[in-house]
Amino acid sequence: MPILEQGYEPYRGPVGGGRGNFLAIAGAALRRNRRWYAWVLLLLSLLFGSAKEYFLVLACYVPRALGFTDDNPFFTAFANHPNLYPDMMATQTFWALVMAITVGAGEIAEDLRTGALVFYLGRPLTRLDYVLGKVVSVSVAVLLVTLLPTLLLFTVQAVFEGRWEWLAEHAAIPFAALGYSLLVSLFASGFVLGVGAVARRRRWATVASAAVLLGLWFTALVVAPPTGWTGSGMEERRIKQALAEARTEEETKAALKRLSDSLDPIGSASERAEWRALAPDSTLAACGRDLFGTPVPSNFPWKRHWVLALGVPLALLGVLWRRVRAVEIVS
Amino acid sequence: MDAPAPSPPPTDGSAPVVSLRGIGRDFGRVRALDGVTLDLPPGSVGLLGPNGAGKSTMLKILLGLLPPSRGEASVLGVDPVRDPRGVRRRVGYMPEVDAYITGLTGVESVSYAGVLSGLPRSAAMQRAHAVLHYVGLGEIRYRKVEEFSTGMRQRVRLAQALVHDPDLLFLDEPTNGLDPDGREEILEVIRDLSTRHGKRVVLCSHLLRDVERTCDHVVLLAAGRVARQGTMAEVRGGRKDFLRVRGRGESAGFEATLRAAGCSVARAGADLVVGVPGGAGTAPVFRAAAESGWDLRAVAPEEVSLEDVFVEAVASGNGA
Numbered sequence: 110m111p112i113l114e115q116g117y118e119p120y121r122g123p124v125g126g127g128r129g130n131f132l133a134i135a136g137a138a139l140r141r142n143r144r145w146y147a148w149v150l151l152l153l154s155l156l157f158g159s160a161k162e163y164f165l166v167l168a169c170y171v172p173r174a175l176g177f178t179d180d181n182p183f184f185t186a187f188a189n190h191p192n193l194y195p196d197m198m199a200t201q202t203f204w205a206l207v208m209a210i211t212v213g214a215g216e217i218a219e220d221l222r223t224g225a226l227v228f229y230l231g232r233p234l235t236r237l238d239y240v241l242g243k244v245v246s247v248s249v250a251v252l253l254v255t256l257l258p259t260l261l262l263f264t265v266q267a268v269f270e271g272r273w274e275w276l277a278e279h280a281a282i283p284f285a286a287l288g289y290s291l292l293v294s295l296f297a298s299g300f301v302l303g304v305g306a307v308a309r310r311r312r313w314a315t316v317a318s319a320a321v322l323l324g325l326w327f328t329a330l331v332v333a334p335p336t337g338w339t340g341s342g343m344e345e346r347r348i349k350q351a352l353a354e355a356r357t358e359e360e361t362k363a364a365l366k367r368l369s370d371s372l373d374p375i376g377s378a379s380e381r382a383e384w385r386a387l388a389p390d391s392t393l394a395a396c397g398r399d400l401f402g403t404p405v406p407s408n409f410p411w412k413r414h415w416v417l418a419l420g421v422p423l424a425l426l427g428v429l430w431r432r433v434r435a436v437e438i439v440s
Numbered sequence: 441m442d443a444p445a446p447s448p449p450p451t452d453g454s455a456p457v458v459s460l461r462g463i464g465r466d467f468g469r470v471r472a473l474d475g476v477t478l479d480l481p482p483g484s485v486g487l488l489g490p491n492g493a494g495k496s497t498m499l500k501i502l503l504g505l506l507p508p509s510r511g512e513a514s515v516l517g518v519d520p521v522r523d524p525r526g527v528r529r530r531v532g533y534m535p536e537v538d539a540y541i542t543g544l545t546g547v548e549s550v551s552y553a554g555v556l557s558g559l560p561r562s563a564a565m566q567r568a569h570a571v572l573h574y575v576g577l578g579e580i581r582y583r584k585v586e587e588f589s590t591g592m593r594q595r596v597r598l599a600q601a602l603v604h605d606p607d608l609l610f611l612d613e614p615t616n617g618l619d620p621d622g623r624e625e626i627l628e629v630i631r632d633l634s635t636r637h638g639k640r641v642v643l644c645s646h647l648l649r650d651v652e653r654t655c656d657h658v659v660l661l662a663a664g665r666v667a668r669q670g671t672m673a674e675v676r677g678g679r680k681d682f683l684r685v686r687g688r689g690e691s692a693g694f695e696a697t698l699r700a701a702g703c704s705v706a707r708a709g710a711d712l713v714v715g716v717p718g719g720a721g722t723a724p725v726f727r728a729a730a731e732s733g734w735d736l737r738a739v740a741p742e743e744v745s746l747e748d749v750f751v752e753a754v755a756s757g758n759g760a
Contacts, residue, residue, distance in 0.1 A: 117571075117574050117602075117636075117637050119605050119637070120604065122559065123559075124529075124557075124558040124604070125559070125560065126558065130556055133552070133555050137541060137544070137552060141542065220541075223538060223540050223542055224539035225540065226539075227539040228535075228540065228541065228600070229556070230505060231503065231535060232528060232556040232557055233525040233556070233557055233558065234556055235524075235525065
C-alpha cells in the first residue's frame with residue numbers, strides 16, 4: 110500500500126490538562142476485563158454474598174405487606190439486627206477478594222509482558238495516575254459485589270418500613286457501607302496489584318494471588334474455626350426459643366445479644382480469635398463492625414485489624430510503585 | 441478545562457531543541473552518563489551508540505522519567521526535571537520495545553494514546569484514523585494489536601507517538617524488525633515528517649544507514665560521553681567507504697594491488713571488505729582486478745556499522 114497517500118495533517122483542536130488520566134486508564138482496564146467469567150463470578154458473588162440477607166429481609170416484610178401474617182419475631186429479629194449489614198458485608202468480602210483476583214491480579218503482569226508500562230509512562234501522566242487507574246479498575250469490581258447490593262437492600266428495607274423515623278435511625282448504614290466498601294476496595298486492589306506485580310504473566314499473577322488468599326483463609330479456618338455460624342440448626346432453635354420466651358425488653362435484648370454472638374462469620378467468638386487475623390476477610394470484617402458501630406470484642410490494646418487492613422495494602426502498593434519505576438521504560 | 445492546541449515551540453528556527461549542560465547520571469558506582477554537554481539543533485538528529493553508551497539513560501532524562509545526578513537539561517525550552525509532563529506533552533515517544541495494550545484494536549490503541557495525551561475522546565479517534573492511514577495501517581486498523589506482525593506493531597508505535605501532533609519525536613530504533621520494504625517506508629515517513637512538516641526528530645539507532653537516510657546531524661555516544669557530534673559529513677569526514685567484493689580464484693595479487701593503491705582489505709568469510717578512499721567509488725577495485733587478473737564477480741556497498749565509526753573515532757584520538 111502506498112504510504113504517505115493521505116499525508117500528515119497537524120492537529121489544531123483543544124488539548125486538555127490530563128487531570129482525569131487515571132479514569133481513562135481505569136476505563137481501559139475495565140474494558141479489557143469484561144469477560145464472561147467475570148460476569149459469572151459477579152452472579153455467584155451476589156448469590157453467596159447477599160442472597161441470605163435479602164431472603165431474611167423479604168421474609169420479614171413481604172408477608173406483612175401482603176397481609177398474610179403479623180410480625181414474625183424470628184425474621185423480624187434478623188432483619189432488624191444491628192449486625193445484619195456488617196455480617197452481610199463480611200460474607201461479601203471474601204467474594205470481593207475473589208472478584209478482585211479474577212479481574213485485577215494480572216493487570217500489572219500483562220502490562221509488563223506487553224510493554225504497556227512503557228506506553229503509559231511515555232505519555233504525559235505520572236506513576237500516580239497509572240497506579241490510581243489500576244486501583245480504581247479493581248475497586249469498581251469490588252464495589253459491584255459489596256456496595257451495590259448493600260445499598261439496594263437498604264433501599265428495599267427503607268421502602269418496606271416506610272417511616273422517616275426508621276430512616277433517620279438507620280441513616281448511618283449507607284455511610285458505613287460506603288466506608289467499608291472503600292476499605293475493602295483499597296485492601297483488594299493493594300493485595301492483588303501488589304502480589305500480581307511480581308509476576309510477568311497474567312496467569313501466574315492470578316495463581317499467586319489466589320494461592321496467598323486461599324492459603325491464609327484455610328490456615329485461619331483450621332487454626333481458629335468460627336464457632337457460631339448460623340448454619341447450626343441447634344443454635345437456630347435455641348435463638349428462636351429465647352426470642353419466643355422473652356417477655357421483657359431486657360430478655361429480648363439478651364436474646365438478640367445471643368443472636369449477635371452466633372452470627373459470627375468473622376470468627377470473633379473463636380477460642381483463638383487472634384489467629385483469625387490471618388484471614389483477610391475476617392480482618393476486614395472486624396473493621397466493618399467498627400464502622401457499623403458494633404465492634405467485636407478484642408483483647409488487644411490497639412486495633413490490630415485496622416493496622417493490618419490498612420498496612421498490608423499500602424505496603425503492597427509500595428511494591429507496585431517500585432515496579433512501575435521509570436527504569437522500566439528502556440530495558 | 442480544554443485549552444487550544446499548544447502553539448509551535450517558543451524556540452526560534454535555530455535555537456537548540458535539546459540542550460544538555462554537564463548532565464551526569466550514576467547508578468551506584470556505574471557512571472551511565474558522564475558530564476554530557478551538547479545542543480541538538482532543529483531538524484533531525486541521529487543519536488548513535490552501542491549498548492551501555494548511555495543513550496537510553498539520556499532518553500529517560502530527556503523524557504523526565506529519570507532525574508540526572510548532576511547537570512541541567514532542557515527540551516523545547518522546558519526543564520524535564522521540573523516539568524516532566526510538560527515535556528511529554530510536547531514530545532512523541534516511540535519506544536524500541538513492544539508497547540501495546542491487549543484487547544484493543546489498532547485504532548483504539550492509537551486513540552487511547554491520544555486521550556492520555558490530553559485530546560478529547562472524539563478528536564483522538566479522528567486523529568487515530570488519520571495517523572494510522574499516514575503510517576500505512578489504514579486498512580487493518582480494526583484488527584487487534586496483538587494479532588499484528590512485528591512490523592505492524594512498529595508502525596502502531598509510530599502512530600501513537602504522532603497522534604497528539606508533538607513538536608518533537610523521540611524514535612528509539614524505529615526500523616527494528618522491519619523487512620526491507622517496511623524499513624524504507626518508515627524511513628520515508630520520518631524524513632517526510634522532518635523535512636515537509638517541520639517536526640524535530642531525535643532518532644536513536646545503531647544502524648548508521650538509517651541515520652544517514654533520515655538525519656542531518658548525528659551524535660555518537662560511547663561510555664557515557666559524546667564521542668563525536670556534527671553533521672553526517674563532519675562525523676564521517678576522512679573515512680573510507682567500504683565495499684564488499686566477491687570473486688573467483690586466488691586473491692593475493694588483487695589484495696596486494698589494492699593495498700598499493702591505498703585501500704584497506706579485510707576478509708569476511710568468502711568475501712573481501714575493501715576500504716577505499718573517500719570519493720573514489722568502485723574504480724580502485726575494478727582497476728586492481730584488471731591489473732591483477734582476478735576474476736571479479738560482485739561489488740556491493742558494505743553496510744557501515746556503528747562499531748566501525750567508533751573504532752575509527754577512538755583510534756584517531758578524536759574520541760572524548
